[in-house]
Amino acid sequence: MKLYEVFLRAKSGLSHKHVGSVHATDAQMAMQNARDLYTRREEGESIWVVDSTQIISSNPNDKAAYFEPAVDKIYRHPSFYPFDKEVKNI
Amino acid sequence: MSAEYNYVLNLADNTLILGQRLSEWCGVGPFLEEDLALTNTALDIIGQAKMLLEFAAELKDSDDSADDLAFMRDQHEFKNVILVEQPNGDYSQTLLRQYFMDVYHLHLYTALSNSKNEQLAGIAAKSLKEVNYHLERSDLWIKRMAHGTEESFNRLQASLDKLWHYHHELFEESDELTELVEQGIAADPKQLKELWESEVNGLLSSTPLKIPQTGWKATGGRVGNHSEYLGLMLCEMQFLQRAYPNCEW
Numbered sequence: 001m002k003l004y005e006v007f008l009r010a011k012s013g014l015s016h017k018h019v020g021s022v023h024a025t026d027a028q029m030a031m032q033n034a035r036d037l038y039t040r041r042e043e044g045e046s047i048w049v050v051d052s053t054q055i056i057s058s059n060p061n062d063k064a065a066y067f068e069p070a071v072d073k074i075y076r077h078p079s080f081y082p083f084d085k086e087v088k089n090i
Numbered sequence: 091m092s093a094e095y096n097y098v099l100n101l102a103d104n105t106l107i108l109g110q111r112l113s114e115w116c117g118v119g120p121f122l123e124e125d126l127a128l129t130n131t132a133l134d135i136i137g138q139a140k141m142l143l144e145f146a147a148e149l150k151d152s153d154d155s156a157d158d159l160a161f162m163r164d165q166h167e168f169k170n171v172i173l174v175e176q177p178n179g180d181y182s183q184t185l186l187r188q189y190f191m192d193v194y195h196l197h198l199y200t201a202l203s204n205s206k207n208e209q210l211a212g213i214a215a216k217s218l219k220e221v222n223y224h225l226e227r228s229d230l231w232i233k234r235m236a237h238g239t240e241e242s243f244n245r246l247q248a249s250l251d252k253l254w255h256y257h258h259e260l261f262e263e264s265d266e267l268t269e270l271v272e273q274g275i276a277a278d279p280k281q282l283k284e285l286w287e288s289e290v291n292g293l294l295s296s297t298p299l300k301i302p303q304t305g306w307k308a309t310g311g312r313v314g315n316h317s318e319y320l321g322l323m324l325c326e327m328q329f330l331q332r333a334y335p336n337c338e339w
Contacts, residue, residue: 024123
């Protein structure tokens with residue numbers, strides 16, 4: 001059986017989030033299994049399933065080159081601005 | 091008992107016994123995801139049984155509750171069709187029985203959602219959403235097994251040879267039922283049979299599966315004459331209430 005990654009959108013306006021994975025023999029079964037494993041308690045209103053082999057992931061060995069140069073550049077973060085109370089999900 | 095009570099009790103028992111049978115797979119399914127998916131189906135169907143039994147209890151002229159109907163009746167008082175009490179067998183047999191019942195329930199609940207009896211119409215409309223999904227699942231499984239390996243095909247063909255004769259009972263007619271159909275309360279068994287056959291024959295004829303032609307038809311469940319399997323099943327299902335009457339969770 002193949003492995004599929006499952007992404008759920010909790011409500012419209014938000015983006016899909018990775019919630020886990022399922023085993024299935026084909027895409028339709030993956031969609032149904034995702035529905036049965038991850039949405040029984042109103043967790044979402046939209047599902048994506050992606051064949052796990054289709055995901056291209058970064059190499060753990062590249063961690064220093066990829067991510068560490070950002071650590072000391074706090075001016076890149078929008079953390080010096082107050083947010084309006086109405087603005088959510090940022 | 092009123093004709094309406096008998097009708098609702100048949101629908102209730104079909105779902106109760108089917109739900110109980112399906113729940114026997116809980117924890118021993120072929121793989122984790124499928125185990126959970128089939129258990130979800132079982133829970134949905136037991137939920138339908140609960141609604142129908144509560145309604146039946148209201149229609150019955152006695153103090154019996156839905157629980158009394160489920161756990162304190164004897165085998166001959168159950169009105170389910172013999173198909174649903176058949177053992178689970180292998181997965182092809184469970185899923186073929188499920189497919190037969192899902193197609194039946196889809197058309198049954200579609201018709202009943204327009205019933206003149208509002209309570210029945212409400213239960214049907216609520217259940218219809220669940221059944222749509224159950225059928226999507228069982229339909230795909232039948233196609234997968236029919237077009238799968240030689241082993242899956244042979245197993246499914248053996249299940250079809252075994253179960254085919256039991257579906258006729260779903261569409262049995264009676265004077266009492268005809269009257270309810272004329273009153274706009276019950277679904278017309280003739281129409282249901284037509285819809286069921288066209289859908290099931292449509293799927294089966296798209297596969298190399300062969301429908302058995304023996305002509306034998308199971309009958310009797312609706313009047314309480316069951317196969318040897320129901321009693322054994324009830325022993326397990328009713329054990330707790332029988333051994334400790336009125337015990338609560």
